[in-house]
Amino acid sequence: MAAALQTAAALMASSNLVVNSERFRFGSLLRSPAGRKGSVLVVKSDGRHSVSFNAGLRGGHLITNAVAAKSEASAKSTDSKPGHEVLLFEALREGLEEEMDRDPRVCIMGEDVGHYGGSYKVTKGLAEKYGDLRVLDTPIAENSFTGMGIGAAMMGLRPVVEGMNMGFLLLAFNQISNNCGMLHYTSGGQFTIPIVIRGPGGVGRQLGAEHSQRLESYFQSIPGLQMVACSTPYNAKGLMKAAIRSENPVVLFEHVLLYNLKERIPDEDYICCLEEAEMVRPGEQVTILTYSRMRYHVMQAAKTLVNKGYDPEVIDIRSLKPFDLYRIGNSVKKTHRVLIVEECMRTGGIGASLRAAIIDNFWDYLDAPVMCLSSQDVPTPYAGTLEDWTVVQPAQIVAAVEQLCQ
Amino acid sequence: MAVSRLASSSLSKLLLRPLSAPPFSRHFSAAASDDDWTVLTIETSIPFTGHRIDPPSRSVDTTRKELLSFFRDMARMRRMEISADSLYKAKLIRGFCHLYDGQEAVAIGMEAAITKRDSIITAYRDHCTFLGRGGTLVEVFSELMGRRSGCSKGKGGSMHFYKKEAGFYGGHGIVGAQVPLGCGLAFAQKYSKDETVTFALYGDGAANQGQLFEALNISALWDLPVILVCENNHYGMGTAEWRASKSPAYYKRGDYVPGLKVDGMDVLAVKQACKFAKEHVLKNGPIILEMDTYRYHGHSMSDPGSTYRTRDEISGVRQERDPIERVRKLILTYEMACASELKDIEKEIRKEVDEAIRQAKESPMPDPFELFTNVYVKGYGVEALGADRKEVKAFLP
Numbered sequence: 129m130a131a132a133l134q135t136a137a138a139l140m141a142s143s144n145l146v147v148n149s150e151r152f153r154f155g156s157l158l159r160s161p162a163g164r165k166g167s168v169l170v171v172k173s174d175g176r177h178s179v180s181f182n183a184g185l186r187g188g189h190l191i192t193n194a195v196a197a198k199s200e201a202s203a204k205s206t207d208s209k210p211g212h213e214v215l216l217f218e219a220l221r222e223g224l225e226e227e228m229d230r231d232p233r234v235c236i237m238g239e240d241v242g243h244y245g246g247s248y249k250v251t252k253g254l255a256e257k258y259g260d261l262r263v264l265d266t267p268i269a270e271n272s273f274t275g276m277g278i279g280a281a282m283m284g285l286r287p288v289v290e291g292m293n294m295g296f297l298l299l300a301f302n303q304i305s306n307n308c309g310m311l312h313y314t315s316g317g318q319f320t321i322p323i324v325i326r327g328p329g330g331v332g333r334q335l336g337a338e339h340s341q342r343l344e345s346y347f348q349s350i351p352g353l354q355m356v357a358c359s360t361p362y363n364a365k366g367l368m369k370a371a372i373r374s375e376n377p378v379v380l381f382e383h384v385l386l387y388n389l390k391e392r393i394p395d396e397d398y399i400c401c402l403e404e405a406e407m408v409r410p411g412e413q414v415t416i417l418t419y420s421r422m423r424y425h426v427m428q429a430a431k432t433l434v435n436k437g438y439d440p441e442v443i444d445i446r447s448l449k450p451f452d453l454y455r456i457g458n459s460v461k462k463t464h465r466v467l468i469v470e471e472c473m474r475t476g477g478i479g480a481s482l483r484a485a486i487i488d489n490f491w492d493y494l495d496a497p498v499m500c501l502s503s504q505d506v507p508t509p510y511a512g513t514l515e516d517w518t519v520v521q522p523a524q525i526v527a528a529v530e531q532l533c534q
Numbered sequence: 535m536a537v538s539r540l541a542s543s544s545l546s547k548l549l550l551r552p553l554s555a556p557p558f559s560r561h562f563s564a565a566a567s568d569d570d571w572t573v574l575t576i577e578t579s580i581p582f583t584g585h586r587i588d589p590p591s592r593s594v595d596t597t598r599k600e601l602l603s604f605f606r607d608m609a610r611m612r613r614m615e616i617s618a619d620s621l622y623k624a625k626l627i628r629g630f631c632h633l634y635d636g637q638e639a640v641a642i643g644m645e646a647a648i649t650k651r652d653s654i655i656t657a658y659r660d661h662c663t664f665l666g667r668g669g670t671l672v673e674v675f676s677e678l679m680g681r682r683s684g685c686s687k688g689k690g691g692s693m694h695f696y697k698k699e700a701g702f703y704g705g706h707g708i709v710g711a712q713v714p715l716g717c718g719l720a721f722a723q724k725y726s727k728d729e730t731v732t733f734a735l736y737g738d739g740a741a742n743q744g745q746l747f748e749a750l751n752i753s754a755l756w757d758l759p760v761i762l763v764c765e766n767n768h769y770g771m772g773t774a775e776w777r778a779s780k781s782p783a784y785y786k787r788g789d790y791v792p793g794l795k796v797d798g799m800d801v802l803a804v805k806q807a808c809k810f811a812k813e814h815v816l817k818n819g820p821i822i823l824e825m826d827t828y829r830y831h832g833h834s835m836s837d838p839g840s841t842y843r844t845r846d847e848i849s850g851v852r853q854e855r856d857p858i859e860r861v862r863k864l865i866l867t868y869e870m871a872c873a874s875e876l877k878d879i880e881k882e883i884r885k886e887v888d889e890a891i892r893q894a895k896e897s898p899m900p901d902p903f904e905l906f907t908n909v910y911v912k913g914y915g916v917e918a919l920g921a922d923r924k925e926v927k928a929f930l931p
Binding site: 235261264266267269271272273274275276277278279280281282283284285302303306307311312313314315316317318319320351352354375376 | 653655684685686687688689690691694696697698703704705706707708711713714715716717718719720721722723724725726744745748749751752755756907908909910911912
């Protein structure tokens with residue numbers, strides 16, 4: 129199906145992405161190339177676009193990372209705006225459901241994902257629809273059911289393993305590190321492990337130290353693993369679908385506090401590229417790199433900063449392994465100042481690796497030291513005030529930007 | 535001190551348990567034993583012991599062709615392991631090298647009972663299991679020496695042999711981690727309604743791993759077609775089984791899961807048990823097989839193997855229970871081949887193994903760029919090009 133784009137106005141209305149209108153130049157592309165079979169317009173979030181042909185497309189058209197608008201023929205929405213509103217956990221569920229419909233090899237394993245519907249309702253209703261063989265309630269045995277998911281993946285299934293809380297996956301660390309990450313390499317390419325390991329992590333509301341862990345810092349050195357972190361319903365659904373379709377093992381980090389975010393997402397089938405970062409707010413003065421829940425603290429700080437006259441560029445890195453150094457690098461080359469805001473701890477977190485990567489690759493473009501705001505190196509305390517002091521707050525972000533831009 | 539010496543000598547006595555009765559019964563269905571396909575019924579040396587299950591019969595059907603193939607394959611495995619020993623001492627094989635000689639009957643007997651569509655997964659003592667699944671000697675020696683023509687392109691090593699087409703899933707270094715993987719394979723087989731089974735092998739040392747019991751619980755809950763095979767060679771590296779396990783009856787450890795204890799040095803017993811197990815799990819869910827076997831070498835090439843057991847014990851087992859000698863005796867007693875023919879087979883095998891080593895030695899080391907291949911699969915769309923990527927591409931399917 130040809131995806132014809134309408135005016136830029138329709139595009140702007142369909143998502144909460146803030147984009148510069150001059151970046152979109154669609155005049156020459158309004159008439160899409162011939163071929164009902166599958167020419168697709170690919171629009172990247174920074175405005176680059178390309179048209180490609182697609183022979184043998186399976187079912188529906190596929191738009192990667194596109195702010196999609198519907199063609200005239202299918203404008204059936206009763207709302208004036210295209211798409212539908214969902215909460216983030218519903219978006220994840222939609223992604224799961226669409227992939228399970230599309231590919232019979234996708235199955236879900238985890239504690240309380242089936243009859244209970246998922247501890248965060250991500251898998252609610254799926255067990256009734258797909259049955260006990262595809263949505264499997266496991267006993268509390270992370271080490272073994274993660275191993276079983278990996279074994280099933282070796283044989284060609286595409287399991288989605290849920291850790292009820294990412295912290296519990298520490299018990300499965302051996303399976304994730306040695307078997308999941310390394311089997312493709314040690315078998316000389318014979319086995320692929322198309323598994324998705326997902327679950328909520330991060331600091332919640334006074335959940336205590338053991339339930340507030342940030343596992344991205346522990347998993348980041350495992351070779352062969354891909355890690356992504358979702359932050360909005362749009363990218364949650366897109367990343368979930370891309371992760372399931374990927375042949376690599378992907379760890380999808382969700383955040384406990386973000387499950388009830390509401391957003392309008394497109395009705396069409398879309399995926400988000402696993403290795404891409406997302407431009408949240410373009411700017412000229414300082415690059416702020418962040419992911420997951422800290423994106424919202426950064427955006428809150430950005431409001432204050434804009435009022436004070438600063439112009440921060442905010443990028444949600446999304447891909448924690450590998451880093452999208454292309455987008456990050458372009459930003460650094462433009463602004464020459466970098467602030468990393470993350471929820472990991474200072475020692476050995478994602479920010480530490482990102483800082484090293486930026487210094488290695490973009491040293492010549494930096495006008496100021498790369499600053500990294502991370503959580504304190506302490507177990508997350510229970511008391512509310514102490515917990516607030518553990519993670520980065522918007523006021524600290526504002527202060528850091530002011531210091532960087534002196 | 536006295537207690538431990540007493541215990542270890544009683545262990546030795548246990549291992550040297552002589553054959554109480556002649557290893558065969560004189561029931562032939564045909565007078566001449568020249569015919570390759572004539573079915574003979576032979577009794578196993580000792581009966582099976584069952585836990586929550588009726589053990590299969592001691593009488594095993596076999597043919598001359600099968601027995602000769604057992605002899606040839608086991609002799610090939612034995613020769614391969616001994617050559618690997620010399621290659622290791624010559625520093626052509628480095629790192630860890632865990633040898634399987636003494637335990638060949640388990641690999642061969644299992645192969646005789648199943649098809650290549652069934653899956654086998656084992657731990658690091660995998661050279662012979664790989665060979666049994668259809669691997670070639672050249673692949674084995676090349677992988678051990680880290681060469682390009684190895685089964686894992688030289689990137690896996692001794693503990694990472696895999697053969698996907700033949701249903702051999704490795705080759706795993708971490709003790710016990712292969713058991714959940716094996717249960718996962720069985721889950722996939724059940725999901726795809728294949729009517730095939732998975733054999734997940736582990737050792738007496740790994741039998742104390744928690745993940746094993748976790749996986750067993752899930753397999754029993756979901757009725758997965760997995761057979762857990764404990765290759766009990768009585769030593770977990772340097773620790774004898776009575777010092778590591780409160781209950782060394784590994785076939786009973788499953789509690790609610792039925793178990794069978796098998797003489798792992800008798801290839802016909804192993805074959806019978808595996809056939810029985812396959813039929814059982816396709817209907818009833820998991821089963822545990824304990825193979826009572828023995829390894830002549832130490833745990834690995836860095837372990838002399840004599841600090842925790844006596845040389846008398848090792849040579850005793852070699853005399854009384856060696857699997858190859860047992861098959862040789864069977865063949866000679868039934869006059870299926872004469873001694874010189876068997877000697878010729880062994881000579882051929884020696885030549886085969888030497889030729890494979892020569893070929894493997896000539897194979898080159900992997901190319902430097904192979905360092906970065908197979909870390910990720912070039913999957914949906916984007917290529918992961920590393921930290922200095924210059925471009926992000928998205929290819930649609």
